Amino acid sequence: MGFFFETLIGGLMAGVLYSLVALGFVLIFKASGVFNFAQGAMVLFAALAMARFSEWIPALLGFDSKLLGNLIAFVLAALLMFAFAWVVEKLVLRPLVNQEAVTLLMATLGVTYFLDGFGQTIFGSSVYKIDIGMPKEPIFLLQSVFEGGILISKEDLYASIVAAALVAALTIFFQKTSTGRALRAVADDHQAAQSIGIPLNRMWVIVWCVAGITALVAGVIWGSKIGVQFSLTTVALKALPVIILGGLTSVPGAIIGGLLIGVGEKLSEVYIGPFFGGGIEIWFSYVLALLVLLVRPQGLFGEKIIDRV
Amino acid sequence: MIYRENGQFKVNYRADQQIFPIAQDRFFVLGLIALAAVAVPMLASDYALKAILVPFLILSLAAIGVNILVGYCGQISLGSGAFMAVGAYMAYNVFVRIDGMPLIIALLSGGFFATVVGVIFGIPSLRVKGLYLAVATLAAQFFCDWAFSRISWFTNDSSSGSVAVSDLTVLGWTINTPVDKYLFCLAFVSLFALLAKNLVRSSIGRQWMAIRDMDVAAAVIGIRPVYAKLSAFAVSSFIVGVAGALWGFVHLGSWEPLAFSIDRSFQLLFVVIIGGLGSIMGSFMGAAFIVVLPIFLSQVLPMIGNLFGVEVSIAMVSHAEFMIFGALIVWFLIAEPHGLAKLWSIGKQKLRLWPFPH
Numbered sequence: 241m242g243f244f245f246e247t248l249i250g251g252l253m254a255g256v257l258y259s260l261v262a263l264g265f266v267l268i269f270k271a272s273g274v275f276n277f278a279q280g281a282m283v284l285f286a287a288l289a290m291a292r293f294s295e296w297i298p299a300l301l302g303f304d305s306k307l308l309g310n311l312i313a314f315v316l317a318a319l320l321m322f323a324f325a326w327v328v329e330k331l332v333l334r335p336l337v338n339q340e341a342v343t344l345l346m347a348t349l350g351v352t353y354f355l356d357g358f359g360q361t362i363f364g365s366s367v368y369k370i371d372i373g374m375p376k377e378p379i380f381l382l383q384s385v386f387e388g389g390i391l392i393s394k395e396d397l398y399a400s401i402v403a404a405a406l407v408a409a410l411t412i413f414f415q416k417t418s419t420g421r422a423l424r425a426v427a428d429d430h431q432a433a434q435s436i437g438i439p440l441n442r443m444w445v446i447v448w449c450v451a452g453i454t455a456l457v458a459g460v461i462w463g464s465k466i467g468v469q470f471s472l473t474t475v476a477l478k479a480l481p482v483i484i485l486g487g488l489t490s491v492p493g494a495i496i497g498g499l500l501i502g503v504g505e506k507l508s509e510v511y512i513g514p515f516f517g518g519g520i521e522i523w524f525s526y527v528l529a530l531l532v533l534l535v536r537p538q539g540l541f542g543e544k545i546i547d548r549v
Numbered sequence: 550m551i552y553r554e555n556g557q558f559k560v561n562y563r564a565d566q567q568i569f570p571i572a573q574d575r576f577f578v579l580g581l582i583a584l585a586a587v588a589v590p591m592l593a594s595d596y597a598l599k600a601i602l603v604p605f606l607i608l609s610l611a612a613i614g615v616n617i618l619v620g621y622c623g624q625i626s627l628g629s630g631a632f633m634a635v636g637a638y639m640a641y642n643v644f645v646r647i648d649g650m651p652l653i654i655a656l657l658s659g660g661f662f663a664t665v666v667g668v669i670f671g672i673p674s675l676r677v678k679g680l681y682l683a684v685a686t687l688a689a690q691f692f693c694d695w696a697f698s699r700i701s702w703f704t705n706d707s708s709s710g711s712v713a714v715s716d717l718t719v720l721g722w723t724i725n726t727p728v729d730k731y732l733f734c735l736a737f738v739s740l741f742a743l744l745a746k747n748l749v750r751s752s753i754g755r756q757w758m759a760i761r762d763m764d765v766a767a768a769v770i771g772i773r774p775v776y777a778k779l780s781a782f783a784v785s786s787f788i789v790g791v792a793g794a795l796w797g798f799v800h801l802g803s804w805e806p807l808a809f810s811i812d813r814s815f816q817l818l819f820v821v822i823i824g825g826l827g828s829i830m831g832s833f834m835g836a837a838f839i840v841v842l843p844i845f846l847s848q849v850l851p852m853i854g855n856l857f858g859v860e861v862s863i864a865m866v867s868h869a870e871f872m873i874f875g876a877l878i879v880w881f882l883i884a885e886p887h888g889l890a891k892l893w894s895i896g897k898q899k900l901r902l903w904p905f906p907h
Binding site: 275331332335336339340341342343345346347349350351352353354355356357358360361365477480481484488516520522523526527529530533534537 | 623625672673676677679680681683684685687688691692694695699811815818819822864865867868869870871872873874875876877878879882883886
């Protein structure tokens with residue numbers, strides 16, 4: 241029983257991180273109707289920037305404070321993501337406005353390739369470490385209930401707290417600030433939003449910036465966990481079934497979908513995996529999403545798809 | 550001046566509906582095939598045949614398959630690599646497990662199994678479309694990647710996980726040298742290209758295009774969406790599967806699942822976008838582009854680097870390749886959404902009026 245809970249909690253924590261990446265997808269899709277395939281590349285790019293800046297800045301300015309170095313690196317990486325958002329809006333989205341969703345998807349595929357190559361050209365392509373002082377030692381919980389207790393990695397715990405804080409901050413941003421309100425208006429109806437004077441182009445830049453920040457946070461957390469390397473982009477591929485499960489247009493869907501996928505993946509790997517020869521983590525979430533698609537094409541929490549002729 | 554149809558009168562329906570109605574086009578295609586079949590094997594070096602022409606032909610074939618699904622029927626697929634893998638591995642199993650199996654039948658059976666898998670993963674297309682379908686086809690990709698690396702039956706229980714074929718013979722003709730391989734692929738590709746060209750201008754091709762342009766309207770005028778979509782998936786994955794089998798058997802010789810990873814799917818999609826969505830000719834152009842560009846860059850970039858006194862490493866070239874591909878995709882989507890094929894047809898239009906455009 242203790243093992244079951246351990247797996248469950250491990251899955252939940254992985255799920256939080258999936259939600260974080262999925263959130264980036266959902267934000268952009270809601271606001272601009274673009275299915276941003278480049279989210280994974282953005283995670284890698286942001287993590288690379290963070291890792292390298294935190295290495296370069298202290299060396300360049302000649303101080304030796306890890307906290308200060310990380311802080312400056314984070315701010316610089318965030319600024320880089322803002323610049324990226326601005327460039328994407330100017331060079332990719334604006335010329336493609338009013339195109340079909342599939343065209344935009346393919347354009348973001350192009351952005352993905354560009355960003356992968358660009359990031360590795362300027363930041364290098366080996367494995368880098370992000371050291372933000374996450375504790376590595378595990379803690380034990382509920383030792384009185386189960387024999388040996390439940391083992392939880394402190395790192396995962398902090399990561400989920402950070403992720404939860406980010407989600408809360410985003411919720412406040414979307415619900416309480418005027419920019420957030422404008423963004424929700426754009427998400428609801430482009431034309432209506434434009435007709436009451438909301439500048440669409442600026443909103444798109446803002447939403448890409450927000451997605452860039454979530455990518456940065458996700459990249460920092462994943463990067464400090466498994467190291468910053470090219471395989472980080474696969475994290476984004478894992479987040480795709482999350483949004484299918486939760487619904488492309490639903491922020492709570494992204495979070496709950498992420499948790500479901502995280503838990504389902506870990507539990508299936510441990511309990512069903514041995515029957516299939518292991519490694520079913522890779523496709524389990526996709527097949528799960530596929531089954532949901534067949535029954536509910538709009539996902540668990542998505543808006544019902546209505547085709548008007 | 551030369552390219553115009555003046556004076557070519559069609560007096561019966563047969564002549565009017567033939568595959569290349571303009572005589573100059575007919576001569577051009579025949580000349581191209583003759584050139585490819587006779588002149589190229591004599592002139593091209595072994596390296597050019599092995600590293601450029603064979604991959605180009607097989608990728609063109611795969612791109613034709615993807616084009617039928619994405620370009621003609623409008624169902625976006627990110628799982629083409631998986632269908633190639635199914636074709637390659639099932640052809641391998643049929644070839645190795647059944648004694649005396651003829652090569653051609655093994656390759657075609659690879660296509661057959663790819664068809665089955667393609668139709669199964671095409672079923673979601675009846676419920677969902679666009680972005681959701683893209684993710685659904687990704688499921689095929691990940692599932693096949695896993696199946697071919699984990700289930701040892703597919704690899705004939707080979708310990709390393711990679712499989713190899715040898716002794717490729719067709720009716721006593723041993724396919725051994727690069728020239729043999731090239732001619733074998735050329736025969737397959739020209740046959741399938743002709744087949745595909747005829748298919749897309751027949752009634753079923755028109756059904757696919759109607760579904761692509763507007764599925765509700767197509768259903769209203771009596772096209773069955775289920776039949777049209779699944780047949781597009783079937784034909785597309787058959788061709789892609791045969792291309793996968795050729796890629797494994799003829800081009801690679803020995804391969805592992807990595808040869809058909811998700812990057813292959815993206816590559817095929819890029820071929821189709823750059824070449825031109827909804828064009829058989831474009832599939833060839835896109836494939837040529839995507840095969841030649843990396844070779845071109847790996848030659849030219851170090852030279853440019855030398856000019857400025859910078860040492861360009863192999864890693865830098867491969868990153869530059871990524872960047873250039875990505876930028877080109879975006880540029881093509883913005884500037885010429887119909888790809889190289891559209892440029893080709895614009896050129897032809899211009900040529901009809903040249904040199905007196907008024």
